[in-house]
Each structure stands twice: as C-alpha cells, then as structure tokens.
Amino acid sequence: MNTSTTKRPPVSWGQVFTHLGFIVFCAVSLYPFLVVVGTSFQNEGEIIRKGYSVIPSLLDFSAYKMILHDPTTLIRSYIVTIGTTALGAIAGLWITASYAFAIVRKDFAYRKQLSFYVFFTMLFNGGMVPSYILMVRWLDLKDTIWALVLPMLISGWHVMLMKGFLQSVPDALYESAKIDGAGEFTIFTRIVLPLAKPALATVGLFLLLEHWNDWWLTLLYIENENLMKLQYILIRVLRNMEFLNSAEAMQYGLVKEGQQVPSLGARMAMCVLAAGPMLVVFPFFQRYFVQGLTVGAIKG
Amino acid sequence: MKTLRKNGGLLLLALPGIVVLFIFQYVPLYGLLLPFKDYRYDLGILNSPWTGFDNFTYLFNGNSLQRALRNTLSYNFVFIVLGTSISVFVALLFRELGRGGVKVYQTVLFIPYFISWVVAGFAFRALLDMDYGVLNQVLGWFGQEPIMWYNEAKYWPFILIVAAVWKGLGYSAVIYYAALMGIDSEYYEAAKIDGASRFRQAISISVPMIAPIIIMLVILNIGKIFYSDFGLFYNVTLNSSQLYPTTDVIDTFVYRSLIDMGDLGMASAAGFFQSIVGFVLVLLTNYIVRKVNSDNALF
Numbered sequence: 001m002n003t004s005t006t007k008r009p010p011v012s013w014g015q016v017f018t019h020l021g022f023i024v025f026c027a028v029s030l031y032p033f034l035v036v037v038g039t040s041f042q043n044e045g046e047i048i049r050k051g052y053s054v055i056p057s058l059l060d061f062s063a064y065k066m067i068l069h070d071p072t073t074l075i076r077s078y079i080v081t082i083g084t085t086a087l088g089a090i091a092g093l094w095i096t097a098s099y100a101f102a103i104v105r106k107d108f109a110y111r112k113q114l115s116f117y118v119f120f121t122m123l124f125n126g127g128m129v130p131s132y133i134l135m136v137r138w139l140d141l142k143d144t145i146w147a148l149v150l151p152m153l154i155s156g157w158h159v160m161l162m163k164g165f166l167q168s169v170p171d172a173l174y175e176s177a178k179i180d181g182a183g184e185f186t187i188f189t190r191i192v193l194p195l196a197k198p199a200l201a202t203v204g205l206f207l208l209l210e211h212w213n214d215w216w217l218t219l220l221y222i223e224n225e226n227l228m229k230l231q232y233i234l235i236r237v238l239r240n241m242e243f244l245n246s247a248e249a250m251q252y253g254l255v256k257e258g259q260q261v262p263s264l265g266a267r268m269a270m271c272v273l274a275a276g277p278m279l280v281v282f283p284f285f286q287r288y289f290v291q292g293l294t295v296g297a298i299k300g
Numbered sequence: 301m302k303t304l305r306k307n308g309g310l311l312l313l314a315l316p317g318i319v320v321l322f323i324f325q326y327v328p329l330y331g332l333l334l335p336f337k338d339y340r341y342d343l344g345i346l347n348s349p350w351t352g353f354d355n356f357t358y359l360f361n362g363n364s365l366q367r368a369l370r371n372t373l374s375y376n377f378v379f380i381v382l383g384t385s386i387s388v389f390v391a392l393l394f395r396e397l398g399r400g401g402v403k404v405y406q407t408v409l410f411i412p413y414f415i416s417w418v419v420a421g422f423a424f425r426a427l428l429d430m431d432y433g434v435l436n437q438v439l440g441w442f443g444q445e446p447i448m449w450y451n452e453a454k455y456w457p458f459i460l461i462v463a464a465v466w467k468g469l470g471y472s473a474v475i476y477y478a479a480l481m482g483i484d485s486e487y488y489e490a491a492k493i494d495g496a497s498r499f500r501q502a503i504s505i506s507v508p509m510i511a512p513i514i515i516m517l518v519i520l521n522i523g524k525i526f527y528s529d530f531g532l533f534y535n536v537t538l539n540s541s542q543l544y545p546t547t548d549v550i551d552t553f554v555y556r557s558l559i560d561m562g563d564l565g566m567a568s569a570a571g572f573f574q575s576i577v578g579f580v581l582v583l584l585t586n587y588i589v590r591k592v593n594s595d596n597a598l599f
Contacts, residue, residue: 014396014498015396015397018393018396018397019397019401021393022393022397025405025409026408026409029411029412029466030411032424032427033423035423035426035427036422036423036426039426047432050437051431051432051433051436051437052432052433053434095320096317098313098314098317099314099316099317102310102311102313103314105310108307109306110307110310110314114314114318117321118321121321121326123579123583124578124579125325125328125329125575126331126332126575127331127554127571127572127575128558128567128571129334129558129568129571130328130329130332130334130568131331132558133328133331133334133345134324134328138327150320150324151324153324154320154321154324184309184312184313185309185312185313209414213415213416214416215416215531216530216531231419232418234418234419234422235535238422238535238538239539264432267422268426271419271422275415275416275418275422278414279415279419282414283411283414286406286407289410289413290406290410290474290478293475293478294474
C-alpha cells in the first residue's frame with residue numbers, strides 16, 4: 001500500500017533554504033541584463049534624473065526609433081555576422097567531422113599520428129604575434145571576409161568532442177559497408193553523418209555560438225567599416241560614452257547634425273538589437289550545449 | 301605505398317583538417333623565432349638579423365611585464381580555487397534538489413555562458429556607470445559619494461572575480477552536475493543504511509567520485525595559468541588605462557604592445573614566454589598527476 005507520498009520524504013528546511021538561495025542567486029545573475037533592457041526603453045530625461053533602471057516609469061521607444069531610423073550600419077553588420085557565421089559553421093562542421101571520423105577509425109594506419117597532430121595544438125601554440133604576422137603579412141588577409149572565418153575553422157576541442165561522440169558508433173557498421181563495396185567518402189556521408197546528427201548539432205551549435213560572439217578577429221584584422229561584425233560594433237558603442245552624439249555616429253548616418261539624441265538609452269538599445277535575438281535563441285538549445293560540455297569533459 | 305592506398309580514403313577525408321591545422325596552428329610556430337630577431341617586414345623572419353636575448357632583457361627589466369605577470373598569476377589562482385569550489389558546491393546543491401527543481405536554475409545560470417564579453421561589458425556598465433549606474437544610485441540612497449569605478453584600480457580585483465564567476469558558473473556547474481548524476485546510486489543507498497548524513501554523503505561519496513573530472517579540469521587550467529580570457533580584461537574594464545595596475549594581464553599587454561605600440565620585439569618575447577612556460581606547466585602537472593594516480597592523467 002505504499003503510496004508515492006510515503007516514499008518521498010517531506011521537503012526539508014534545508015531544501016527550502018537551498019531553493020530560496022538559488023532564487024536570489026538567479027535573480028542577481030539576471031539583474032544586469034534586465035537593467036540593460038529596461039534602460040533601452042527609458043526616457044532620456046528620466047535616465048539623467050534617476051539613472052538606469054529595470055522598470056522605466058513609462059515606455060519610451062525613441063532610442064529604438066532613432067537607431068532604426070537609419071539602420072544601414074546595423075543591417076550591414078548583421079549580414080556580415082550571419083554570413084561569416086553560416087560559412088564558418090558549415091565548413092567548420094565538415095572539416096571537424098571528417099577529421100574526427102578518420103582518427104576514430106581503428107583500422108586507419110595514421111590514426112595515432114593524426115590524433116597527436118590535433119591534440120598537440122591544444123597544448124602548445126605560437127600565440128598572438130606569429131598568428132597576426134601570418135594573417136596580415138603572409139596570407140594578406142587583412143580586411144577580407146576570410147580573416148573572420150578561416151582562423152576558427154577547426155579547433156582541437158571540437159575535434160575531441162566529435163571524436164567522443166563518434167566513438168559510440170560500432171565498427172561493425174563500417175566493416176559491413178566496406179564489404180558491400182562502399183568507399184570511405186560514401187561511408188562518411190551516407191552512414192556516419194546521418195547517424196551522428198546529435199553530435200553534428202552539438203558541435204555545430206558551439207561553432208555558431210563562437211562565430212556569432214566573435215569580436216576578436218574584427219578587432220585584429222578588420223578596419224573596413226563594411227566588414228565589421230556586430231559584437232565589434234558593440235565594443236565601439238560601449239566604449240564611447242556619447243557615441244551617438246559623436247562625429248563618428250554622424251558619419252555612420254545614425255544621427256543628423258544638430259539633432260539632440262537619446263544617447264544613453266540608445267546605447268543599451270543598440271546592445272539589445274545586436275545581441276538580443278540570439279540570446280533568446282541559444283537557451284532553447286541548451287540541452288545540446290550541456291551534452292557537448294559533458295561529453296567533452298568526460299570522454300575527451 | 302600499399303598502406304597509403306589502403307588508407308587513402310580516410311586520409312583524403314582528414315586532409316582539409318590537416319591543411320587548416322598546418323596553416324593556422326603549425327606555421328605560426330615558426331614565429332617563435334621572432335623574439336630573437338630584429339624583425340623587418342621587408343626581410344621576413346628568417347632573414348632578419350639575430351639579436352640574441354635583447355628583447356627578453358628589455359622585457360623583463362620593464363615594470364609592465366612584471367605587473368602583468370603578477371596580475372595574470374593571481375587572477376588565475378583565484379579563478380581556479382574559487383571557481384572550482386563554487387561550481388562543485390553548486391553542483392552538489394543541484395544534486396540535493398533532484399532533477400525536477402534544478403532545470404530552471406540551471407537554465408538561468410547558463411545564460412551568461414551564451415553572451416560575449418562585449419555584452420557582459422554592457423551588463424557591468426549598467427551597474428558601474430559612474431553617472432547613471434545602479435551601484436552609484438544605491439550609494440546615493442545611503443548618502444554616500446559616487447565611486448568612479450572605471451578610474452579606480454583598487455576595486456577591480458573584486459569586480460573581475462565576480463564577472464568571471466558569474467559568466468563561468470553555469471557551465472562548469474553543469475559539467476560537475478552531470479558527473480554527479482553518473483554516480484551509481486548504490487553507493488548512496490549503502491551510506492544511508494549506515495546512517496550517513498546527507499552532508500557526509502556529499503563529502504565522502506560525491507566529491508571523491510567526481511575527483512577525476514575536477515583534477516582534469518584543474519590541470520587544464522593550470523596549463524593555461526599564463527593565459528587570460530582577453531575579453532574579460534579588455535571589454536569589462538573598457539580597456540581603461542587607469543585600471544591597468546590591477547587589470548593588465550599578459551594577453552592585454554601583448555595585444556597593446558603589438559597593436560597600439562607596434563613593438564613587435566616586446567610583444568613576441570612576452571608571447572614566447574607565455575607559450576613555452578605554459579607548455580612546460582602542462583607537461584609538469586600532468587607528470588605529477590600521473591605519478592600520483594595514472595588514471596587521472598590527461599595523457
């Protein structure tokens with residue numbers, strides 16, 4: 001006659017306190033974001049009087065209206081970011097998966113060497129200066145779209161992650177396919193890729209996140225305004241306190257000369273417009289990220 | 301030749317990876333010669349004249365590197381100790397709450413993982429802004445003078461530690477929590493029969509069982525102890541030069557030497573030092589761990 005209530009111990013005080021602790025902790029963790037969003041809807045006068053706040057006394061869209069009045073910079077930057085992210089993620093995924101597939105195969109003669117070849121890059125690298133010279137002097141990639149894609153195509157950690165996933169595919173599958181006369185390329189595209197969908201989703205999402213959030217490559221290699229990624233535009237906005245009143249903003253066409261603009265709220269609105277959409281999307285795929293992190297940490 | 305033909309298919313599949321790794325990871329290693337050269341763009345690395353250790357003497361005699369070195373090591377030490385213990389603690393609490401209660405907290409604490417340090421810079425700016433920020437408003441309520449956060453270096457060790465823990469907690473707690481979920485429940489049942497308290501179970505079962513993962517992540521972090529998360533020190537601080545005494549780390553120092561000052565010799569010498577010492581440290585920690593318990597070693 002055991003009911004579920006007798007099996008489950010009553011909620012203890014300890015658990016109540018733990019819950020309370022976590023609720024406070026989570027609220028504190030989210031608070032800075034809420035201030036950014038709240039301020040973007042705040043009236044300029046109110047910001048100057050009372051400072052940034054989570055809940056504006058009345059919703060004011062003038063910051064958004066001002067940015068969206070002439071959104072050329074924003075749209076161009078979105079296009080650059082989406083383009084490089086898509087290219088980087090697709091090409092990166094192919095390269096990572098095919099490399100991992102090769103080094104996971106027990107019958108591959110160069111398995112050990114190529115595993116070491118990629119593992120070594122995780123332990124040792126030349127650092128910023130040699131890479132900079134390589135990109136700028138030797139490959140002449142400064143101010144090209146390639147500078148935003150190529151350096152992040154493959155990373156040791158992604159290969160290890162993919163390898164961790166592919167290890168669970170039974171070898172017998174490859175052997176029987178080989179007996180049927182399939183080449184390695186066919187095995188990879190027809191058998192491995194369809195089977196490895198969760199792995200591809202995980203590594204693909206990591207690649208998307210890294211490319212999307214990247215500002216470093218723009219900082220180092222891009223001076224052409226037309227090739228700047230969103231996160232880099234945000235650095236400029238963040239740095240420059242009175243960005244939208246500055247000559248630079250006029251040059252971007254964000255502001256007409258002599259016009260008084262809501263610069264404080266606009267800065268936060270720019271952040272919301274540039275970073276907001278993906279910040280809403282990524283948490284829906286959190287399951288894959290968690291799976292990736294644990295596979296990477298435990299099997300990698 | 302026969303092995304080559306037999307493995308040709310797989311080799312061809314691995315080829316793009318081999319080439320990309322070669323160009324972007326192995327070719328730059330050649331640049332490790334740079335600090336020993338007086339690099340001239342027109343001559344290239346190999347033909348530039350040798351300078352011996354001049355760049356290093358110059359670098360180590362200056363105060364900037366010593367400051368950056370001290371900051372880098374202190375921050376990383378705190379991040380490893382504090383970051384690891386807080387994450388393990390949170391993971392243990394997650395376990396106490398059971399699967400149902402955890403989901404929401406895990407999702408919320410994970411959000412900072414998805415943002416870039418640039419957006420984190422905005423979030424901190426909202427709190428620390430000297431004219432309109434939330435913290436100075438709060439100080440105002442208590443009749444205190446506002447603090448010029450971005451001009452005063454002494455507050456930054458604390459701010460940066462909070463920022464690093466805030467951004468990394470969700471993700472590292474999840475790793476430890478997943479490991480805790482993998483522990484066979486029989487251990488806990490046996491402990492319950494013996495009358496062990498929940499606290500005792502956490503200390504004597506949970507922590508030892510996830511020790512290999514803790515150790516592995518700590519080794520990886522020790523190997524990176526000369527490296528910093530550039531974005532944290534560059535974006536959250538708004539790269540304010542008044543804060544350098546407590547916020548300048550090797551990575552920001554190398555970046556500044558290279559991009560702002562164009563001092564290739566100094567930048568490459570600092571980078572060389574970072575690469576070599578970092579590598580030696582990984583090998584050393586791994587060696588020690590292997591001696592103590594070979595199962596926990598990375599390689």
